Amino acid sequence: MGRIIKKLFNKVWLTIKLRIEQEEIIFRYALYCKKGTFSKILLITRPLIVLLSILFILFSIFTKQLTIASGSNIHIIFWISYLALLSNYMWKTGSSKEIINRSKWTILALFLLQVLSLSNIAISQTRIRATRPNINISLSTQPGRIFSYTQKKSAQVVANGIQASRGIQIAGAGNLSYSLPQSITVQETQEALLSETDTGPARMLESPLNYPNPFSLRRDGGTEIGFRMSKAVEVEVRVYDTFANEIFRDTMTTNDANKYSTILLNSTSFGVADLSSGIYYYVVIYEGKVLGKGKMAVIP
Amino acid sequence: MIKKIGFLLIVAALCFTTNVFAQAEYILLSDLGTSAKTIGIGNIAGFDNSSNAIFENPANLGSIQKTSVSMYTTTLIDEFEITALSISQKTRWGTFGIGQLRGAVSDIPKTSVRNDNDPNQRRFIKIGSFDYTDTLSKISYENRLLYNVHFGLSLNNYSKKLDTISASATDMDFGLKYLGKKLELSAFARNILGSTVNFSNNESEILPTQIIGAFKLDILGINLLGQTKINGKKGIQNAFGAMVPFPFFNYLKLMGGYQEYFVLNTKKSGLTLGLSLDIGGLHFQYAYEKSDHIEFDNKNYFSLSLNFNIASMLNTEKNKKRLR
Numbered sequence: 001m002g003r004i005i006k007k008l009f010n011k012v013w014l015t016i017k018l019r020i021e022q023e024e025i026i027f028r029y030a031l032y033c034k035k036g037t038f039s040k041i042l043l044i045t046r047p048l049i050v051l052l053s054i055l056f057i058l059f060s061i062f063t064k065q066l067t068i069a070s071g072s073n074i075h076i077i078f079w080i081s082y083l084a085l086l087s088n089y090m091w092k093t094g095s096s097k098e099i100i101n102r103s104k105w106t107i108l109a110l111f112l113l114q115v116l117s118l119s120n121i122a123i124s125q126t127r128i129r130a131t132r133p134n135i136n137i138s139l140s141t142q143p144g145r146i147f148s149y150t151q152k153k154s155a156q157v158v159a160n161g162i163q164a165s166r167g168i169q170i171a172g173a174g175n176l177s178y179s180l181p182q183s184i185t186v187q188e189t190q191e192a193l194l195s196e197t198d199t200g201p202a203r204m205l206e207s208p209l210n211y212p213n214p215f216s217l218r219r220d221g222g223t224e225i226g227f228r229m230s231k232a233v234e235v236e237v238r239v240y241d242t243f244a245n246e247i248f249r250d251t252m253t254t255n256d257a258n259k260y261s262t263i264l265l266n267s268t269s270f271g272v273a274d275l276s277s278g279i280y281y282y283v284v285i286y287e288g289k290v291l292g293k294g295k296m297a298v299i300p
Numbered sequence: 301m302i303k304k305i306g307f308l309l310i311v312a313a314l315c316f317t318t319n320v321f322a323q324a325e326y327i328l329l330s331d332l333g334t335s336a337k338t339i340g341i342g343n344i345a346g347f348d349n350s351s352n353a354i355f356e357n358p359a360n361l362g363s364i365q366k367t368s369v370s371m372y373t374t375t376l377i378d379e380f381e382i383t384a385l386s387i388s389q390k391t392r393w394g395t396f397g398i399g400q401l402r403g404a405v406s407d408i409p410k411t412s413v414r415n416d417n418d419p420n421q422r423r424f425i426k427i428g429s430f431d432y433t434d435t436l437s438k439i440s441y442e443n444r445l446l447y448n449v450h451f452g453l454s455l456n457n458y459s460k461k462l463d464t465i466s467a468s469a470t471d472m473d474f475g476l477k478y479l480g481k482k483l484e485l486s487a488f489a490r491n492i493l494g495s496t497v498n499f500s501n502n503e504s505e506i507l508p509t510q511i512i513g514a515f516k517l518d519i520l521g522i523n524l525l526g527q528t529k530i531n532g533k534k535g536i537q538n539a540f541g542a543m544v545p546f547p548f549f550n551y552l553k554l555m556g557g558y559q560e561y562f563v564l565n566t567k568k569s570g571l572t573l574g575l576s577l578d579i580g581g582l583h584f585q586y587a588y589e590k591s592d593h594i595e596f597d598n599k600n601y602f603s604l605s606l607n608f609n610i611a612s613m614l615n616t617e618k619n620k621k622r623l624r
Contacts, residue, residue, distance in 0.1 A: 013548075020551055024579045209424040211411040214463050216503075226424045242403075243332050244376050244599065245563040246592040260423045272564050276327045277462065277505060279405045279432050281377055283594060290595050295379060297408050297432060297462050300325075300503035 202231040204291040205257060208284050210265075214297035218274045222266030225282055227292055229254040229261060236285040237263055239270075242278040274300070325505040326458070326469075326497050329403050329436055330355055330490070331531075331561070333587075334384060335372045336603035340574020340587035341541030342557020344527040346477065346486030346514050350583065350605035351388035354397040354440040357488040357512075358452025359477035361388055361395040361442035370399075370605035377596045380405050386438075394443035401436040408432060410463065430463040440473075450477045452488075458497060458507065469497040471507050484516040508532030514539075521545055525557075534562045543576070552577055555587070574601075581607040 206228035215223040225237060232254055239248035248269055254261040267273055275298045283293040333339035334355035335348050345356035351368040353360035372384040386399025410428040415421035435458070442452040454473035460466065475488030490510040497505045514527035523543040531537055541557030555574035560567055574587035587601040 017549060020549075020579065024551075028580050206423065209409060209411050209426060211413050211424040213409060213411045214430075214465070224424075228423070238594065240377065240593055241563065242327055242376075242380065244591040244593045244596065245561075245568070247564055259420055270564060274325070276325050277460065277467070277499070278327050278434070279380065279408065281379070281593075285594060293595075295405065295408050297430075299462060299465055299501065300499055300505050 202233045208292040208294045210296045214299045224262045226262040230257045232256045240281045326507050336585035336587040336601040340555035342539040342559040344525045344539050344541050351386040354399045354438045357475035357486045358440040358454045359450040359475040362450035368607045372603045374601040397440040403434040405432045433461045435459045448479050467497050467499040469495045471495040482518045487513045
């Protein structure tokens with residue numbers, strides 16, 4: 001058994017090594033050969049295209065920051081595959097007619113796969129933003145479905161007065177899609193809540209904002225971060241600098257749903273007389289989960 | 301030759317004037333790292349063999365054969381996009397390079413307060429948004445001083461735009477590089493003039509002057525690196541790194557490093573990891589670093605560079621003979 005595994009490993013290893021060497025030869029050929037501009041660019045970038053598609057898939061799986069299921073990401077993989085396929089045939093033949101002739105069935109198969117994958121990927125509709133937070137919205141969708149916001153938060157749709165409707169696309173990660181009755185007018189950019197009732201664990205009713213923004217630590221005396229929670233709870237506020245290094249962390253007890261909660265950030269908070277100009281980021285954490293976040297700009 | 305050395309010694313001495321220890325307040329994008337390779341080996345600058353050298357030690361442009369084009373990109377906290385593009389060309393008068401490093405964040409909320417006098421109704425509202433950009437543009441020149449010693453100069457232009465406020469400043473870098481067979485030494489100074497960045501709101505910040513010395517030692521194919529950096533008034537930062545070629549697969553190299561850095565006035569340290577893939581003149585590098593952020597706890601960096609001889613590419617008759 002061990003010998004079989006070793007044999008298999010050696011075979012795979014040799015294949016990869018030979019493939020890389022072949023790519024190097026193709027690359028060197030591409031640099032100096034006399035071909036059309038498009039062919040030349042495709043051949044030169046060929047190792048990069050192949051490498052990018054492999055790394056993209058690995059990156060998606062291991063970092064969890066991208067999901068294969070997300071609509072735009074699947075399409076990127078398909079487009080990279082088309083380019084890799086074209087460059088493969090370009091290396092073997094010189095005529096573009098012959099290239100299209102040879103690759104047409106493979107391209108057709110890839111295209112069909114791409115079309116089929118669309119049925120599993122949501123088409124984003126109008127991105128709706130409500131006039132103010134905690135607005136009562138009547139949604140035309142199916143109850144009990146999970147939505148994902150652009151900030152990758154999710155909320156369970158509560159079945160209170162919600163009716164099913166045909167033709168509504170439920171979004172995958174990254175896009176929120178639903179339709180609103182005509183009585184709601186879109187004005188400001190505040191995120192809307194999906195639930196009409198406010199029961200259950202503490203939630204953020206108004207996303208955090210800081211005032212003033214932009215601000216100077218020295219001249220304005222600092223800034224205040226404000227938000228509204230559904231209940232009086234203890235939350236943690238963290239601030240990060242431009243390079244994602246933590247520069248402040250503190251806990252505070254919020255007010256209940258009837259009153260706005262604020263925390264002051266000044267020289268004492270950061271332990272310096274002045275902050276360098278740039279963008280800083282803050283998050284509000286409750287029970288280990290990020291409930292809200294924002295960015296603030298510091299000027300000298 | 302003696303005059304050349306004398307001139308360079310005077311420039312080096314200027315680096316040790318009081319400007320070296322001036323107030324360091326302006327954030328330099330280059331402090332994060334200017335290429336995935338640099339970050340992967342512990343943010344040790346001065347050994348990137350591509351046009352990216354203009355963002356580090358300009359004297360390292362001497363290691364480029366003819367033409368080099370480089371790109372670098374990363375996104376921090378899903379918001380701050382950093383990209384760099386550079387190109388360099390070796391000529392009979394020396395090597396010239398040009399490039400830009402740019403960081404940008406968009407959609408930053410501009411806020412106001414409602415019902416400020418009523419504590420029960422007081423809240424903050426968004427009344428608009430603005431963008432932030434931080435740009436570093438460079439022009440570099442490198443030439444040979446002695447057989448293995450190169451020198452380089454860079455002219456830097458810093459600019460920043462934040463809402464209606466803009467800022468700009470100009471400064472210079474100077475560097476020396478020793479290219480030995482097994483040992484390489486790099487020494488350079490950033491912002492030797494200690495310029496002031498003037499903002500349009502009549503405020504200013506001072507560009508920090510940094511002095512960086514590093515070495516790279518080749519032991520049985522493994523590269524060991526070390527660096528000491530005097531970072532303005534903040535203090536001394538050290539870094540160590542290594543590049544190890546993959547067994548039986550010399551195209552791939554594993555990189556690792558340990559670096560010290562300042563967060564406000566506190567010195568912290570961290571580890572970096574990276575991969576470098578070299579196929580002919582095409583170099584692809586990836587680096588990874590842990591982040592403090594609770595949600596985005598990974599920092600990923602990507603670099604791509606192409607070193608080639610453009611004159612040979614254009615000479616098709618010569619290429620035909622070569623291919624035969």
